[in-house]
Amino acid sequence: MATGKRAFGRVRKLPSGRWQARYPAPDGLDRPAPSTFRTKKEATDWLADKQTEVRSGAWIDPDAGKIPFGAYAAAWVKQRRLQETTRELYETLLRLHLVPTFGLVPIADVTPAGVRMWRADRLETAGAPTVAKAYALMRAVMNTALEDQLITRNPCRIKGGSVVDTPERPTATVPEVFQLAEAIQPRFRLLVLLASFLGLRWGELIALRGQDIDLDAGTVRVRAAVAELRSGKRVTKPPKSRAGVRTVAIPEVILPALRLHMGIFAESGRDGRVFIGAKGATPRRNHFNRLWHKACGEVGIKDLHFHDLRHTGNTLTASTGASTKELMARFGHSTTRAALIYQHATEERQRTIADALNAQIIEGMKRGSGRNGHAAGTPGE
Structure with a gap:
């Protein structure tokens, strides 16, 4: 004969007229509902839902x-x-x-x-x-x-909340690149050229060592990057992803500038720094930015960041007909783990890209001046 006793939990009417529900939790405690209910049916319905959570293994400790x-x-x-x-x-x-x-x-x-x-x-x-x-x-x-089973659902549900639409940054033309290279301090001329035509980032450029430069093969190997912390401390770290470690072929037209720099400004030895300041220190970004802005002002170029030179390199290289995989390999881009595994570019194709890029640079130099009418310089002079 039925007794009317509930199989899971219990409800009782409080002096206030509202109803309280309690249930035996998997942790062995007798736990109350987080709030009281207006009617007995609301309380029993809540217990039924809680019983389903317990039976399905979806129950979460409310104290956690x-x-x-x-x-x-x-x-x-x-x-x-x-x-x-x-x-x-x-x-x-x-x-x-x-x-x-x-x-x-x-x-x-x-x-x-x-x-x-x-x-x-x-x-x-x-x-x-x-x-x-x-x-x-x-x-x-x-x-x-x-x-960790502290919550039942992530409250961060804003679609696109972590995505930002940023305006497209400007690019420098080939003549403008050489104008800037001539206007900057001579020891940083190669820095401008490599950022523009190889697409290397500031931290990657500053981290370059003698062993990363192969003048015979005409390549630069990217193995690390230098980052500055807010405290001013600098750390040398590996690239953010496997795609960041790469060997990049150099357009032949800037090889004279590379040889000149390695002979005059770079430290000697395999572990010697390729780029150093006038007093022998590793360049700091804020100091270089002052030199950069001064150079931009001298040639009449506004609102061009040093990092925009990487965009110049991307744009020029894409116009050579390089595939998406080849672009990712050359510039160290990555999207998913699968892309990093399968997106490889052969050394032969890298040289083809560099040769096509070389022809574009020469043609751009021949076409003339940049925004203010200055003539483009000749690499290696």
Whole structure:
């Protein structure tokens, strides 16, 4: 004969007239619902849903999510093997953009609405790229919280929240590249040419050593990059991905400038630095930027960043007919792990690309001047 006793949990009416539900949790505790219910049916329905969670293995300890977001995120960063520059970025994003809003909030209490409100507020006071990076970091932290069974669903659900549409940067023409190379200090002339026609990044250029330059084969090997931390400390690190380690063929037209630089300005020996300052120190970006802006002013070029020279190299190389895989191999681009495994370019094709690029550079020099009418210089002079 039925007794009317519930098989899972129990409900009772409180003096206030509302109903309370309690259930036996998998951790052995008798746990109450987080809030009371208006009717007995609402309470029993909640118990039925909770029973389904327990039976399916989807139950999550409600106390586990009480850890503050700030403490959990700090531990998340500490537990990961990160490059110093990445760790510094994450710590800055937490300190300036996430902890002020979510630092003391229990991780289980962070809601999609709260994340949307935070992002909208941040976009009014910080740059969109920074907000996108902070959102991406928060989403990664919350994904780990989901794996740790602290939450049942990631509250970071803004479609495209970590994506920023940035305006296309300008490119320098071939004559402008040589004008800038002539206007900059002679010891940095090759720096401008390699950034433009090989697409090397600042950190990759500064990290180059004598053993990375093969004058006979006409190639540059990229093995590392120098990064500056906010403290001013410099670290030499491997490229961000396997695609970043590469050997790049040099257009023949700039080989004289390379030989001249290696003979006059570079340190001797296999481990000698290719680029050094006038006093023998490794160049710093802020000091070079002053020289760069001065050179741009002398030739009448505005709003051109040094990194834009890499875009110039990408544009010129793409126009040679190089395939997407060859472009990725030459410039160290990567998208997915599969792309890094399969996207290889042969040395023969690299030379073909360099030769075609060489012809374009010569043609560009012949066509004449840049924006202010100055004649293009001749490499190696």
